[in-house]
Amino acid sequence: MAMVRRVLLAGSGLMLMAFLVLHLIGVAIAPLAPLQFENYASALHQSWWLPVVEGLLLLAAGLHVSISLGKTLSNWRAGNHAQLQSRRGDRLGSWSARLQPLGGLTLLLFIAVHLKQLRLPRPAPGLELLHLSASLQSPITLTLYGLACLALGLHVVQGGESAQRSLGVLSPENAGIIRSTARAVGLILGLGFAGSAGWLALQG
Structure with missing residues:
Protein backbone atom coordinates (compact mmCIF):
# COMPACT_ATOMS: atom_id res chain seq x y z
CA MET A 1 0.00 0.00 0.00
CA ALA A 2 2.83 2.40 0.82
CA MET A 3 4.37 1.72 -2.59
CA VAL A 4 1.04 2.41 -4.31
CA ARG A 5 0.76 5.73 -2.47
CA ARG A 6 4.29 6.71 -3.49
CA VAL A 7 3.57 5.90 -7.14
CA LEU A 8 0.27 7.80 -7.08
CA LEU A 9 1.94 10.78 -5.41
CA ALA A 10 4.77 10.80 -7.95
CA GLY A 11 2.54 10.18 -10.96
CA SER A 12 0.01 12.86 -10.01
CA GLY A 13 2.81 15.33 -9.32
CA LEU A 14 4.43 14.73 -12.72
CA MET A 15 1.03 15.07 -14.41
CA LEU A 16 0.45 18.42 -12.71
CA MET A 17 3.98 19.53 -13.60
CA ALA A 18 3.36 18.74 -17.27
CA PHE A 19 0.12 20.74 -17.16
CA LEU A 20 1.94 23.72 -15.61
CA VAL A 21 4.57 23.68 -18.37
CA LEU A 22 1.83 23.69 -21.02
CA HIS A 23 -0.09 26.35 -19.09
CA LEU A 24 2.98 28.59 -18.94
CA ILE A 25 3.50 28.23 -22.69
CA GLY A 26 -0.06 29.44 -23.22
CA VAL A 27 0.26 32.26 -20.68
CA ALA A 28 3.53 33.39 -22.27
CA ILE A 29 1.57 34.44 -25.35
CA GLY A 55 -11.65 16.52 -14.41
CA LEU A 56 -8.41 14.55 -14.75
CA LEU A 57 -6.41 17.47 -13.36
CA LEU A 58 -8.84 17.80 -10.46
CA LEU A 59 -8.44 14.08 -9.73
CA ALA A 60 -4.65 14.34 -9.92
CA ALA A 61 -4.63 17.39 -7.67
CA GLY A 62 -6.94 15.71 -5.15
CA LEU A 63 -4.74 12.61 -5.02
CA HIS A 64 -1.58 14.66 -4.72
CA VAL A 65 -2.90 16.85 -1.92
CA SER A 66 -4.53 14.07 0.08
CA ILE A 67 -1.53 11.72 -0.09
CA SER A 68 0.93 14.55 0.65
CA LEU A 69 -1.14 15.72 3.60
CA GLY A 70 -1.46 12.20 4.94
CA LYS A 71 2.28 11.64 4.63
CA THR A 72 3.11 14.92 6.35
CA LEU A 73 0.71 14.29 9.24
CA SER A 74 2.00 10.75 9.65
CA ASN A 75 5.60 11.95 9.82
CA TRP A 76 4.79 14.65 12.36
CA ARG A 77 2.80 12.29 14.58
CA ALA A 78 5.70 9.83 14.54
CA GLY A 79 8.13 12.63 15.37
CA ASN A 80 10.10 11.76 12.26
CA HIS A 81 10.80 15.29 11.02
CA ALA A 82 13.90 14.15 9.17
CA GLN A 83 11.71 12.52 6.54
CA LEU A 84 10.48 15.96 5.57
CA GLN A 85 13.97 17.05 4.66
CA SER A 86 15.91 16.40 1.49
CA ARG A 87 18.31 13.50 1.51
CA ARG A 88 20.57 15.14 -1.05
CA GLY A 89 22.73 17.03 1.46
CA ASP A 90 22.51 20.36 -0.41
CA ARG A 91 21.09 23.57 1.03
CA LEU A 92 18.55 24.29 -1.71
CA GLY A 93 17.21 20.75 -1.65
CA SER A 94 17.02 20.66 2.13
CA TRP A 95 15.38 24.10 2.30
CA SER A 96 12.80 23.25 -0.36
CA ALA A 97 11.98 19.97 1.42
CA ARG A 98 11.46 21.66 4.79
CA LEU A 99 9.16 24.24 3.21
CA GLN A 100 7.00 21.68 1.36
CA PRO A 101 4.07 21.71 3.84
CA LEU A 102 3.93 25.52 3.99
CA GLY A 103 4.43 25.80 0.25
CA GLY A 104 1.66 23.29 -0.37
CA LEU A 105 -0.79 25.28 1.74
CA THR A 106 0.21 28.46 -0.11
CA LEU A 107 -0.45 26.78 -3.45
CA LEU A 108 -3.83 25.50 -2.25
CA LEU A 109 -4.86 29.01 -1.23
CA PHE A 110 -3.64 30.39 -4.55
CA ILE A 111 -5.55 27.76 -6.53
CA ALA A 112 -8.76 28.59 -4.66
CA VAL A 113 -8.33 32.33 -5.36
CA HIS A 114 -7.28 31.77 -8.98
CA LEU A 115 -10.24 29.50 -9.73
CA LYS A 116 -12.61 32.01 -8.18
CA GLN A 117 -11.14 34.70 -10.43
CA LEU A 118 -11.43 32.66 -13.62
CA ARG A 119 -14.33 30.27 -13.00
CA LEU A 120 -16.78 31.88 -10.54
CA PRO A 121 -17.82 33.36 -12.86
CA ARG A 122 -15.71 32.90 -15.99
CA PRO A 123 -14.80 36.25 -17.56
CA ALA A 124 -16.57 37.07 -20.82
CA PRO A 125 -14.67 36.20 -24.02
CA GLY A 126 -11.91 38.71 -24.69
CA LEU A 127 -11.86 40.04 -21.13
CA GLU A 128 -9.75 37.45 -19.29
CA LEU A 129 -6.56 39.54 -19.22
CA LEU A 130 -8.48 42.64 -18.18
CA HIS A 131 -10.17 40.70 -15.37
CA LEU A 132 -6.88 39.28 -14.06
CA SER A 133 -5.16 42.65 -14.34
CA ALA A 134 -7.90 44.27 -12.24
CA SER A 135 -7.58 41.50 -9.62
CA LEU A 136 -3.82 42.00 -9.38
CA GLN A 137 -4.23 45.67 -8.45
CA SER A 138 -4.88 44.39 -4.94
CA PRO A 139 -1.57 44.25 -3.00
CA ILE A 140 -2.81 41.20 -1.10
CA THR A 141 -3.64 39.30 -4.29
CA LEU A 142 -0.35 40.31 -5.93
CA THR A 143 1.57 39.17 -2.84
CA LEU A 144 -0.26 35.84 -2.89
CA TYR A 145 0.66 35.36 -6.55
CA GLY A 146 4.30 36.11 -5.77
CA LEU A 147 4.41 33.70 -2.82
CA ALA A 148 2.67 31.03 -4.90
CA CYS A 149 5.29 31.38 -7.65
CA LEU A 150 8.07 30.97 -5.08
CA ALA A 151 6.30 27.98 -3.51
CA LEU A 152 5.76 26.40 -6.93
CA GLY A 153 9.42 26.74 -7.88
CA LEU A 154 10.61 25.16 -4.63
CA HIS A 155 7.93 22.46 -4.83
CA VAL A 156 9.17 21.38 -8.27
CA VAL A 157 12.82 21.54 -7.17
CA GLN A 158 12.13 18.99 -4.44
CA GLY A 159 9.25 17.08 -6.00
CA GLY A 160 10.77 16.56 -9.44
CA GLU A 161 13.63 14.48 -8.08
CA SER A 162 11.53 12.87 -5.35
CA ALA A 163 9.02 11.64 -7.95
CA GLN A 164 11.75 9.91 -9.93
CA ARG A 165 13.01 8.27 -6.76
CA SER A 166 9.51 7.03 -5.88
CA LEU A 167 9.06 5.61 -9.38
CA GLY A 168 12.39 3.78 -9.17
CA VAL A 169 13.90 5.78 -12.03
CA LEU A 170 16.55 7.62 -9.99
CA SER A 171 20.02 6.09 -10.01
CA PRO A 172 23.58 7.30 -9.26
CA GLU A 173 24.16 7.60 -12.99
CA ASN A 174 21.21 9.89 -13.77
CA ALA A 175 20.76 11.65 -10.41
CA GLY A 176 22.69 14.74 -11.51
CA ILE A 177 20.69 15.16 -14.72
CA ILE A 178 17.35 14.63 -12.96
CA ARG A 179 18.29 17.07 -10.20
CA SER A 180 19.43 19.73 -12.68
CA THR A 181 16.31 19.24 -14.81
CA ALA A 182 13.99 19.56 -11.80
CA ARG A 183 15.71 22.75 -10.71
CA ALA A 184 15.62 24.21 -14.22
CA VAL A 185 11.90 23.44 -14.57
CA GLY A 186 11.20 24.86 -11.11
CA LEU A 187 13.10 28.05 -11.96
CA ILE A 188 11.36 28.45 -15.31
CA LEU A 189 7.89 27.87 -13.87
CA GLY A 190 8.43 30.12 -10.85
CA LEU A 191 9.95 33.02 -12.79
CA GLY A 192 7.66 32.52 -15.79
CA PHE A 193 4.42 32.77 -13.82
CA ALA A 194 5.83 35.55 -11.62
CA GLY A 195 6.79 37.54 -14.72
CA SER A 196 3.32 37.05 -16.21
CA ALA A 197 1.66 38.20 -12.98
CA GLY A 198 3.94 41.23 -12.82
CA TRP A 199 3.16 42.15 -16.40
CA LEU A 200 -0.57 41.86 -15.78
CA ALA A 201 -0.31 43.99 -12.64
CA LEU A 202 1.37 46.75 -14.64
CA GLN A 203 -1.46 46.77 -17.19
CA GLY A 204 -3.95 48.09 -14.62
Missing part, protein backbone atom coordinates in the same frame (compact mmCIF):
# COMPACT_ATOMS: atom_id res chain seq x y z
CA ALA A 30 -0.19 37.20 -23.41
CA PRO A 31 2.66 39.75 -23.10
CA LEU A 32 3.72 39.16 -26.70
CA ALA A 33 0.30 39.12 -28.37
CA PRO A 34 -2.62 39.94 -26.02
CA LEU A 35 -5.29 39.71 -28.72
CA GLN A 36 -4.05 36.33 -29.91
CA PHE A 37 -4.02 35.13 -26.30
CA GLU A 38 -7.66 36.12 -25.80
CA ASN A 39 -8.59 34.29 -29.01
CA TYR A 40 -6.64 31.25 -27.83
CA ALA A 41 -8.30 31.37 -24.39
CA SER A 42 -11.80 31.69 -25.88
CA ALA A 43 -11.21 28.76 -28.25
CA LEU A 44 -9.79 26.67 -25.41
CA HIS A 45 -12.73 27.33 -23.12
CA GLN A 46 -15.17 26.28 -25.86
CA SER A 47 -13.37 22.98 -26.55
CA TRP A 48 -15.45 19.85 -25.91
CA TRP A 49 -12.50 18.04 -24.33
CA LEU A 50 -11.66 20.73 -21.79
CA PRO A 51 -14.05 19.44 -19.06
CA VAL A 52 -12.45 15.97 -19.41
CA VAL A 53 -8.96 17.39 -18.97
CA GLU A 54 -10.09 19.57 -16.07
Whole structure:
Protein backbone atom coordinates (compact mmCIF):
# COMPACT_ATOMS: atom_id res chain seq x y z
CA MET A 1 0.00 0.00 0.00
CA ALA A 2 2.83 2.40 0.82
CA MET A 3 4.37 1.72 -2.59
CA VAL A 4 1.04 2.41 -4.31
CA ARG A 5 0.76 5.73 -2.47
CA ARG A 6 4.29 6.71 -3.49
CA VAL A 7 3.57 5.90 -7.14
CA LEU A 8 0.27 7.80 -7.08
CA LEU A 9 1.94 10.78 -5.41
CA ALA A 10 4.77 10.80 -7.95
CA GLY A 11 2.54 10.18 -10.96
CA SER A 12 0.01 12.86 -10.01
CA GLY A 13 2.81 15.33 -9.32
CA LEU A 14 4.43 14.73 -12.72
CA MET A 15 1.03 15.07 -14.41
CA LEU A 16 0.45 18.42 -12.71
CA MET A 17 3.98 19.53 -13.60
CA ALA A 18 3.36 18.74 -17.27
CA PHE A 19 0.12 20.74 -17.16
CA LEU A 20 1.94 23.72 -15.61
CA VAL A 21 4.57 23.68 -18.37
CA LEU A 22 1.83 23.69 -21.02
CA HIS A 23 -0.09 26.35 -19.09
CA LEU A 24 2.98 28.59 -18.94
CA ILE A 25 3.50 28.23 -22.69
CA GLY A 26 -0.06 29.44 -23.22
CA VAL A 27 0.26 32.26 -20.68
CA ALA A 28 3.53 33.39 -22.27
CA ILE A 29 1.57 34.44 -25.35
CA ALA A 30 -0.19 37.20 -23.41
CA PRO A 31 2.66 39.75 -23.10
CA LEU A 32 3.72 39.16 -26.70
CA ALA A 33 0.30 39.12 -28.37
CA PRO A 34 -2.62 39.94 -26.02
CA LEU A 35 -5.29 39.71 -28.72
CA GLN A 36 -4.05 36.33 -29.91
CA PHE A 37 -4.02 35.13 -26.30
CA GLU A 38 -7.66 36.12 -25.80
CA ASN A 39 -8.59 34.29 -29.01
CA TYR A 40 -6.64 31.25 -27.83
CA ALA A 41 -8.30 31.37 -24.39
CA SER A 42 -11.80 31.69 -25.88
CA ALA A 43 -11.21 28.76 -28.25
CA LEU A 44 -9.79 26.67 -25.41
CA HIS A 45 -12.73 27.33 -23.12
CA GLN A 46 -15.17 26.28 -25.86
CA SER A 47 -13.37 22.98 -26.55
CA TRP A 48 -15.45 19.85 -25.91
CA TRP A 49 -12.50 18.04 -24.33
CA LEU A 50 -11.66 20.73 -21.79
CA PRO A 51 -14.05 19.44 -19.06
CA VAL A 52 -12.45 15.97 -19.41
CA VAL A 53 -8.96 17.39 -18.97
CA GLU A 54 -10.09 19.57 -16.07
CA GLY A 55 -11.65 16.52 -14.41
CA LEU A 56 -8.41 14.55 -14.75
CA LEU A 57 -6.41 17.47 -13.36
CA LEU A 58 -8.84 17.80 -10.46
CA LEU A 59 -8.44 14.08 -9.73
CA ALA A 60 -4.65 14.34 -9.92
CA ALA A 61 -4.63 17.39 -7.67
CA GLY A 62 -6.94 15.71 -5.15
CA LEU A 63 -4.74 12.61 -5.02
CA HIS A 64 -1.58 14.66 -4.72
CA VAL A 65 -2.90 16.85 -1.92
CA SER A 66 -4.53 14.07 0.08
CA ILE A 67 -1.53 11.72 -0.09
CA SER A 68 0.93 14.55 0.65
CA LEU A 69 -1.14 15.72 3.60
CA GLY A 70 -1.46 12.20 4.94
CA LYS A 71 2.28 11.64 4.63
CA THR A 72 3.11 14.92 6.35
CA LEU A 73 0.71 14.29 9.24
CA SER A 74 2.00 10.75 9.65
CA ASN A 75 5.60 11.95 9.82
CA TRP A 76 4.79 14.65 12.36
CA ARG A 77 2.80 12.29 14.58
CA ALA A 78 5.70 9.83 14.54
CA GLY A 79 8.13 12.63 15.37
CA ASN A 80 10.10 11.76 12.26
CA HIS A 81 10.80 15.29 11.02
CA ALA A 82 13.90 14.15 9.17
CA GLN A 83 11.71 12.52 6.54
CA LEU A 84 10.48 15.96 5.57
CA GLN A 85 13.97 17.05 4.66
CA SER A 86 15.91 16.40 1.49
CA ARG A 87 18.31 13.50 1.51
CA ARG A 88 20.57 15.14 -1.05
CA GLY A 89 22.73 17.03 1.46
CA ASP A 90 22.51 20.36 -0.41
CA ARG A 91 21.09 23.57 1.03
CA LEU A 92 18.55 24.29 -1.71
CA GLY A 93 17.21 20.75 -1.65
CA SER A 94 17.02 20.66 2.13
CA TRP A 95 15.38 24.10 2.30
CA SER A 96 12.80 23.25 -0.36
CA ALA A 97 11.98 19.97 1.42
CA ARG A 98 11.46 21.66 4.79
CA LEU A 99 9.16 24.24 3.21
CA GLN A 100 7.00 21.68 1.36
CA PRO A 101 4.07 21.71 3.84
CA LEU A 102 3.93 25.52 3.99
CA GLY A 103 4.43 25.80 0.25
CA GLY A 104 1.66 23.29 -0.37
CA LEU A 105 -0.79 25.28 1.74
CA THR A 106 0.21 28.46 -0.11
CA LEU A 107 -0.45 26.78 -3.45
CA LEU A 108 -3.83 25.50 -2.25
CA LEU A 109 -4.86 29.01 -1.23
CA PHE A 110 -3.64 30.39 -4.55
CA ILE A 111 -5.55 27.76 -6.53
CA ALA A 112 -8.76 28.59 -4.66
CA VAL A 113 -8.33 32.33 -5.36
CA HIS A 114 -7.28 31.77 -8.98
CA LEU A 115 -10.24 29.50 -9.73
CA LYS A 116 -12.61 32.01 -8.18
CA GLN A 117 -11.14 34.70 -10.43
CA LEU A 118 -11.43 32.66 -13.62
CA ARG A 119 -14.33 30.27 -13.00
CA LEU A 120 -16.78 31.88 -10.54
CA PRO A 121 -17.82 33.36 -12.86
CA ARG A 122 -15.71 32.90 -15.99
CA PRO A 123 -14.80 36.25 -17.56
CA ALA A 124 -16.57 37.07 -20.82
CA PRO A 125 -14.67 36.20 -24.02
CA GLY A 126 -11.91 38.71 -24.69
CA LEU A 127 -11.86 40.04 -21.13
CA GLU A 128 -9.75 37.45 -19.29
CA LEU A 129 -6.56 39.54 -19.22
CA LEU A 130 -8.48 42.64 -18.18
CA HIS A 131 -10.17 40.70 -15.37
CA LEU A 132 -6.88 39.28 -14.06
CA SER A 133 -5.16 42.65 -14.34
CA ALA A 134 -7.90 44.27 -12.24
CA SER A 135 -7.58 41.50 -9.62
CA LEU A 136 -3.82 42.00 -9.38
CA GLN A 137 -4.23 45.67 -8.45
CA SER A 138 -4.88 44.39 -4.94
CA PRO A 139 -1.57 44.25 -3.00
CA ILE A 140 -2.81 41.20 -1.10
CA THR A 141 -3.64 39.30 -4.29
CA LEU A 142 -0.35 40.31 -5.93
CA THR A 143 1.57 39.17 -2.84
CA LEU A 144 -0.26 35.84 -2.89
CA TYR A 145 0.66 35.36 -6.55
CA GLY A 146 4.30 36.11 -5.77
CA LEU A 147 4.41 33.70 -2.82
CA ALA A 148 2.67 31.03 -4.90
CA CYS A 149 5.29 31.38 -7.65
CA LEU A 150 8.07 30.97 -5.08
CA ALA A 151 6.30 27.98 -3.51
CA LEU A 152 5.76 26.40 -6.93
CA GLY A 153 9.42 26.74 -7.88
CA LEU A 154 10.61 25.16 -4.63
CA HIS A 155 7.93 22.46 -4.83
CA VAL A 156 9.17 21.38 -8.27
CA VAL A 157 12.82 21.54 -7.17
CA GLN A 158 12.13 18.99 -4.44
CA GLY A 159 9.25 17.08 -6.00
CA GLY A 160 10.77 16.56 -9.44
CA GLU A 161 13.63 14.48 -8.08
CA SER A 162 11.53 12.87 -5.35
CA ALA A 163 9.02 11.64 -7.95
CA GLN A 164 11.75 9.91 -9.93
CA ARG A 165 13.01 8.27 -6.76
CA SER A 166 9.51 7.03 -5.88
CA LEU A 167 9.06 5.61 -9.38
CA GLY A 168 12.39 3.78 -9.17
CA VAL A 169 13.90 5.78 -12.03
CA LEU A 170 16.55 7.62 -9.99
CA SER A 171 20.02 6.09 -10.01
CA PRO A 172 23.58 7.30 -9.26
CA GLU A 173 24.16 7.60 -12.99
CA ASN A 174 21.21 9.89 -13.77
CA ALA A 175 20.76 11.65 -10.41
CA GLY A 176 22.69 14.74 -11.51
CA ILE A 177 20.69 15.16 -14.72
CA ILE A 178 17.35 14.63 -12.96
CA ARG A 179 18.29 17.07 -10.20
CA SER A 180 19.43 19.73 -12.68
CA THR A 181 16.31 19.24 -14.81
CA ALA A 182 13.99 19.56 -11.80
CA ARG A 183 15.71 22.75 -10.71
CA ALA A 184 15.62 24.21 -14.22
CA VAL A 185 11.90 23.44 -14.57
CA GLY A 186 11.20 24.86 -11.11
CA LEU A 187 13.10 28.05 -11.96
CA ILE A 188 11.36 28.45 -15.31
CA LEU A 189 7.89 27.87 -13.87
CA GLY A 190 8.43 30.12 -10.85
CA LEU A 191 9.95 33.02 -12.79
CA GLY A 192 7.66 32.52 -15.79
CA PHE A 193 4.42 32.77 -13.82
CA ALA A 194 5.83 35.55 -11.62
CA GLY A 195 6.79 37.54 -14.72
CA SER A 196 3.32 37.05 -16.21
CA ALA A 197 1.66 38.20 -12.98
CA GLY A 198 3.94 41.23 -12.82
CA TRP A 199 3.16 42.15 -16.40
CA LEU A 200 -0.57 41.86 -15.78
CA ALA A 201 -0.31 43.99 -12.64
CA LEU A 202 1.37 46.75 -14.64
CA GLN A 203 -1.46 46.77 -17.19
CA GLY A 204 -3.95 48.09 -14.62
